[in-house]
Amino acid sequence: MKKALTIAGSDSCGGAGIQADLKTFSALGVYGMSVITAITAQNTQGVIGVEEISPEMVGMQMDAVFQDIPVDAVKVGMVSNIEIIEMIGEKLKSYHMEKAVVDTVMVSKSGCHLLRPESKEALIQKLIPQAYVVTPNLHEAEVLTGRTVKTLEEMQEAAKVIYAMGPKHVIVKGGHLEGKATDVLYDGQGFIYFEGERVDTKNTHGTGCTFASAIAAHLALGCNLVEAVEKAKSYITMAIAHSFSIGKGVGPTHHFYQFYPERSI
Ligand SMILES: Nc1ncnc2c1ncn2[C@@H]1O[C@H](COP(=O)(O)OP(=O)(O)O)[C@@H](O)[C@H]1O
């Protein structure tokens, strides 16, 4: 059985963060493990409260996992503050984790800061360089680059600027574009477009988390990055197409359990 680790925040309503990641890992036949960086009191309408975990405890959780269990891939989501970012960056480096998908979570869809704004530089200096692939959405690409990112051309330009920060690959996600939901992958040499039909729904809570953890799951299963993104893209499109209206606000994606007996040991 392949094993993936999510390092992220807890979302009490189960649509994003650790909960979305573990559901995705399970659905894709990968054993899921978690390191919690923060606990959010959250529902489909918004984030009511956040309590950060101490950086020492984040480090201890990572040590507990890495010192015992071989980890095939990692997904990093909400990292909250500078000290937690530094701890995760150091540990990923010391455990030689080569397959880390870093989702640069900044602000929830409901508008709450999940990354303290002063942490941007630490993200750029300490975490992004450890990434096998980094997956900003349009807004995050704008914050990271200081440029406007609203078109496919601007996504390509932003991907180049973010690539220069040191990750092996960059995917700028086009979930917030007008028209098709097209994501752009850059590997330092060329661009690959992953075009998805836009699903007309308000229920997109956790789409970024689900997409990044589906990439991590497929990397853990041994896919190369292009295959992993292709498969993650069809998974997220299906998950959004079957999303549901639970609660009064932005509902979550649906995780289909896909049983792959050949993936068991
Ligand atoms: N309405 C939609 N229909 C189809 N795909 C979508 C839709 N919204 C987002 N996506 C896809 O979901 C993934 C996550 O993207 P996005 O929503 O931009 O991330 P985030 O949650 O970080 O804002 C991307 O592959 C994006 O293209």
Ligand SMILES: Cc1ncc(COP(=O)(O)O)c(N)n1
């Ligand atoms: C704990 C946590 N982590 C991440 C997100 C971002 O969610 P989205 O994928 O909808 O941008 C969230 N709302 N809560």
